[in-house]
Amino acid sequence: DSGVTQTPKHLITATGQRVTLRCSPRSGDLSVYWYQQSLDQGLQFLIQYYNGEERAKGNILERFSAQQFPDLHSELNLSSLELGDSALYFCASSVVSGGETQYFGPGTRLLVL
Amino acid sequence: GESVGLHLPTLSVQEGDNSIINCAYSNSASDYFIWYKQESGKGPQFIIDIRSNMDKRQGQRVTVLLNKTVKHLSLQIAATQPGDSAVYFCAENTISGGYNKLIFGAGTRLAVHP
Numbered sequence: 546d547s548g549v550t551q552t553p554k555h556l557i558t559a560t561g562q563r564v565t566l567r568c569s570p571r572s573g574d575l576s577v578y579w580y581q582q583s584l585d586q587g588l589q590f591l592i593q594y595y596n597g598e599e600r601a602k603g604n605i606l607e608r609f610s611a612q613q614f615p616d617l618h619s620e621l622n623l624s625s626l627e628l629g630d631s632a633l634y635f636c637a638s639s640v641v642s643g644g645e646t647q648y649f650g651p652g653t654r655l656l657v658l
Numbered sequence: 659g660e661s662v663g664l665h666l667p668t669l670s671v672q673e674g675d676n677s678i679i680n681c682a683y684s685n686s687a688s689d690y691f692i693w694y695k696q697e698s699g700k701g702p703q704f705i706i707d708i709r710s711n712m713d714k715r716q717g718q719r720v721t722v723l724l725n726k727t728v729k730h731l732s733l734q735i736a737a738t739q740p741g742d743s744a745v746y747f748c749a750e751n752t753i754s755g756g757y758n759k760l761i762f763g764a765g766t767r768l769a770v771h772p
Contacts, residue, residue, distance in 0.1 A: 647760060
């Protein structure tokens with residue numbers, strides 16, 4: 546157990562809908578990262594937050610957004626969902642902001658029908 | 659550009675044999691490298707890391723080797739067990755846009771046969 550929690554574990558929704566994925570980092574970690582992993586693919590970095598502020602952006606679509614709250618938990622919002630958004634979404638956390646190990650949560654499996 | 663790749667997408671080994679998973683990286687300025695293990699349906703799990711001022715680091719049954727001359731990273735697993743079956747990712751830390759960023763490789767699937 547990495548100490549990173551994610552909810553929900555599974556999510557099934559329809560095209561055009563909006564969902565919110567939640568992540569709680571390890572105690573003491575200030576950075577949260579979001580990744581997307583499609584079937585048998587690598588990890589695609591989406592976005593990073595550090596202590597409540599956006600720090601780095603990767604290949605995140607405009608339909609996706611995220612935020613980190615004062616208690617350091619983070620939410621990833623996915624809107625106008627398309628079939629191709631079906632994937633595993635992982636959250637990771639680290640102590641500060643890069644250059645160190647990221648610890649991953651168990652992921653949320655999203656299925657868009 | 660920045661990239662981390664793997665030589666072998668799938669590696670099959672016999673139980674008890676040693677496994678070697680390879681990774682090439684392109685950014686000579688990368689200063690920190692991590693190996694992750696991802697079992698089916700689970701999140702990546704930290705295995706071992708190494709900083710660029712080292713060329714070898716050992717853990718429990720695992721060893722990471724770093725060859726900065728040829729920009730190559732490898733993970734050696736001794737006495738491979740069925741529980742080692744998973745996808746293994748290497749990741750390099752590099753600076754992008756002024757910030758440290760982990761870049762992950764595509765992954766190598768390790769299949770351990772009895």
